Amino acid sequence: MLGNFCYSNPTTLYFGDKALDNLKKELVHYGEKIQLVYGGGSIKKNGIYDQIISILQEAGKTIIEDGGVMPNPTIEKVYEGSKLACQNQVDLILAVGGGSVCDYAKAVSVSAYCEKDPWDTYFLQMKKVDNAVIPVGCVLTMVGTGSEMNGGAVITNHEQKLKIGRVFGPAVFPKFSILNPVFTFTVPRYQMVAGIYDIMSHILEQYFSGQDDNTSDYISEGLLKSLIYSSRIAVEHPCDYEARSNIMWIASWALNTLIAKGKSTDWMVHMLGQAVAAYTDGTHGMTLSSVSMPYYRFILPYGLKKFKRYAQHVWDVRTENKSDEEIAGEGLDRMEAYLKEIGCVMSIKDFGVTADMMEDICDSVFILKGGYHVLTREDVIRILTESLC
Template sequence: MFGNFSYCNPTKLYFGDDALKYLNVELPKYGKNVVLIYGGGSIKKNGIYDDVVKILADNGKDVAEISGVMPNPTVDKLREGVEIARQHKADLLLAVGGGSVCDYAKAVSVSVNCDEDPWEKYYIRFEEPACEIVPVGCVLTMVGTGSEMNAGAVITNPHTHQKIGHVFADEKIMPKFSILNPQYTMALPHYQMVAGIYDIFNHICEQYFSGEDNNVSDYLSEGLMRSVIEASRIANQNPQDYEARSNLMWAATWALNTLLSRGKSTDWMVHMIGQSVGAYTDATHGMTLAAVSLPYYRHILPYGLEKFKRFAVNVWGVDPAGKTDEQAALEGLTALEGWMRELGLVMNISDLGATEDMIEGIADGTIILTGGYKVPNREEIIQILKESLK
């Protein structure tokens, strides 16, 4: 393990089926004005909204609401939320929902006291905030993104077909606290559950398929991947299995709270390609990742052959005896594909609404990163996307 790094994660987590009661512990730490942020209204149907609102009232909070945060939050919605938070003089932004709601709350938090346009400042120029940041707390209802314990915020600009994530450098932008009750995830439709599961798994892969040293982070990644595979199979058969859903929730948090990336390079090209697909199709994030993963991994496998063989052996139990490294590595990707199909994931971008005439635009909207085993050029991205259409 050769990397030099610092590590700080200040988010406090409350985990378990009685975790919401700890909102009473956190709320007194902040001022009176709270902005409650949530999505399409499912939390009103399942009772979570009523529970949260009661706790806010019991703590004497003056509450404004930002509702209707979509699965791929848009820049227009961000600007709307910034105005609401400004008018309310927000002391705390409380996100109740999945990763998109948490991402959105963080994007609002860095924009409320900023005089510049947030899209230009944070998503085009990738600048850091120089203004006061409004603190964020999260009550998580869907797992996958890990947004409950990191400083990332993904926003979509539908006018320019761009979906861009900004992982802010300052740990102050991480949620101050997050409440994780696995029971809150059990009302999700199967499609959303498995999309979240693949998002978890791919977060780990993006950090695993890079670097050549003997890194502790890779051992942690292998254990997390095996846990996700095991829990996903149980949850896929019985979505009400509390232990499986709790393991998935915990794995999702650790998959992207920056721990696994310490001391090594990371890839993230599957996310860059998938996010660009999402900008054109508005498809569910985890499904865009599933649809482009295998073509991308097959493309870079020759450049990271040793790690792909290790993935096959240590994660999928492939026996390398009598096989070349390439044969063993490819068997690992075959096992990955089998598991993905078992879950019922979308395996091509055509099923998400992408068409051949979108390919060049999606490629042009893909941000090229340099941390992986092979830095793809535009022509390679186009080829990967064409293979993802099938």
């Protein structure tokens, strides 16, 4: 392990098929007014909404409803929710849904009392939060982002063609999150698979950095092997509780800051995928899968040692009579076959991207320096072009 770091995660997690029973005891810590945040209405169809409303009413809470959060939450929606929170002086924002709903809730929590434009202040300029933050709690119904146990919020600005993820500090982490794997059973297969790859991508973004013998990498390999195993079961049997519970738990540990410790971390797959999504509104996990293989094949020569290790430890590639390049390449081949097997999107053309959009999408890609190779503009164009194939 290299460097010096501090690890702290203030979120309390309640996990299991009885997890929602803990909501009432958490509510006693907050005031009367609860802003109930949710998405397009699926929680009303599957009965989760009624369960939440009943618990809130029994606790004597005043409910301020804030529905209609879209899969890629927009800054316009954040402005709307922030105004609602400020005007009603809410005491808690309760997010019921997937990662987009949780991200939105956190963005509202820091924006409600921001005296300046929160998009410019917190997402473009990345300034420190110096205003009051409204507490957030989460009831998770779809897994993938890990937003239930971190300070991240990814928000889209369609006018500026930007999709930006801001990682806020511990004050913005959810105070509590409720994780019942049964709540994920009714998620459509496409969304489930998108979440599975989002989890995998989070782990890989942190894994493919650094050359030291790092305990975080051993943890990452274990999480990846469990994810691959359980996801294959879940794709065939969506209501398999053990598989779905494992996936839900892996998602939280993939991005709760633990496996990033002692790492530089990469995150270029997210920068590429989010740029595609800013132009197409494509599903997050699927935009990541669509650019991943071209990106990883491009940077493989720069991080050959780690890619070889990945092939051996995660994909069980045999090494006899093979060069390091062959071993590493076979690992990526097995990864690609797995992505196709579970139903990931493998080309950005599936989102409507065409060759004449390359330059504009490239302009929306933020270049980061934590991975094995710092991309040039020409590199980005090449990767995006190969993602069209």
